[in-house]
Amino acid sequence: MPIIGMKLDSMEGKRGKIPAKGEIKVNSTPRIIDVRQIDLPSISKKVLALNFEFTTTYNPEVGEIRINGELLYASESNAKILKQWQAKKMLPEEVNIDVLNHLFRQCLLKVANMADDLQLPPPLALPRVAPKQKSVEGVA
Helix, strand or coil: CCEEEEEEEEEEEEECCCCCCCCCEEEEEEEEEEEEEEEECCCCEEEEEEEEEEEEEEECCCEEEEEEEEEEECCCCHHHHHHHHHHHCCCCHHHHHHHHHHHHHHHHHHHHHHHHHCCCCCCCCCCCCCCCCCCCCCCC
């Protein structure tokens, strides 16, 4: 996997003034803000630094959680990726899939903890344990 590291610059969460009741829709969205090439002396390579923002919003507006950071991406085609980003503000599809999957895996866990602290619904469905159903005799 070409993702070699991630650092967080900020994590911010806030509860809204609207009390949480009824159905609450949760939407989590990762967004790449900027891409640049940097030297990474520890591995003697040039890598791409992808600045990102991961935002979880609630509807109705009962809160919001935002994470900002930087992802390091090592590839043999840094120049091609950077050129496409500068021209279209888009990553090639295979890079975009790797990056977004990584951001969802890492950030959703952090957002879930922050949501719990803020008494907001978690951003992903958690499994629930239910009692076993009693079977009726004669019914398979």
